[in-house]
Amino acid sequence: MADTGEPLELLRSRPAQERADAARNREKVLAAAAALFAEKGIEDVSMDAVAAAAGVGKGTLFRRFGDKSGLAVALLDERERDLQERVLSGPAPLGPGAPAPERLTAFVEAYLDYLFDHLGLVRMSETASPGARYRIGAYRFWHRHAAILLAAARPGCDAEVLSHVLLAAVGAEVAGVLQEECGRERARRGILELAGALVRPER
Known part of the structure; x- marks a missing residue:
């Protein structure tokens, strides 16, 4: 597809x-x-x-x-827009033109690069108040993008819910714990394994 x-x-x-x-x-x-x-x-x-x-x-x-969380959001803005632009019009597989499972994997890989490179800022922007992460405009973009790819890869699945589940795995609080307890590379492998399982068609 x-x-x-x-x-x-x-x-x-x-x-x-x-x-x-x-x-x-x-x-x-x-x-x-x-x-x-x-x-x-x-x-x-x-x-x-x-x-x-x-x-x-x-x-x-x-x-x-x-406050500082507002500064964090502003500092992340340019990095987020760069990733959004690559998703919308960059080369495949992150950008258009590749099968949905490949695009989802490429998105998760690119998002993990962004997340771990700016973990402190992302954590502050996401935890400033209860539910802060879900009020950030970029989250709606990431969620919509992942949901569309999941729906394409697994027709009939509840892509809206699965997209939230996938993004929960790349929240800054989770990433921080995983990096501390498991190391960055092991954390990346585990999260990518989850993404692969989510786009694997049901038998």
């Missing part, structure tokens, strides 16, 4: 129109936050420290981002 032609749209969290000064401040804040998080660790960086490093007022920072 080839490409499913899914009706997915790129999900952007950045406003379409932004004043030049606001855009400059945004980039200064994100650059400062990224540098501080990399140097000291996310948990040891305060919003006050980010504001001071970026040269903006604390009020500006809190109004724009709310």
Whole structure:
């Protein structure tokens, strides 16, 4: 079964129109936050420290981002949009043109790269409040994409539920525990084995 032609749209969290000064401040804040998080660790960086490093007022920072989880979401935005663009129009098997099982495996592999490379930020964005992960726009994209591929690979399955099950395996909290207890590569193998089992047709 080839490409499913899914009706997915790129999900952007950045406003379409932004004043030049606001855009400059945004980039200064994100650059400062990224540098501080990399140097000291996310948990040891305060919003006050980010504001001071970026040269903006604390009020500006809190109004724009709310808290550190808001900063995490903003820092992840570009990485998420890059992955979304590769899913929508990149080369197969991650992009269109490959059979659904191959595309799902490629998606899980690419998502795991993104997840483990930015685990601290993803964890903060997903756990800021109960259910935060499911309110992030990108989650709806990942869920829709996986559900379409699962439905194509296993006609008649409850793809909506199975998509949530698969994405539960790549949540940041789960990934963090798996990395600590099993190591990253073993965790990757296990999650990919689950993805393979989900797209395997029933006998």
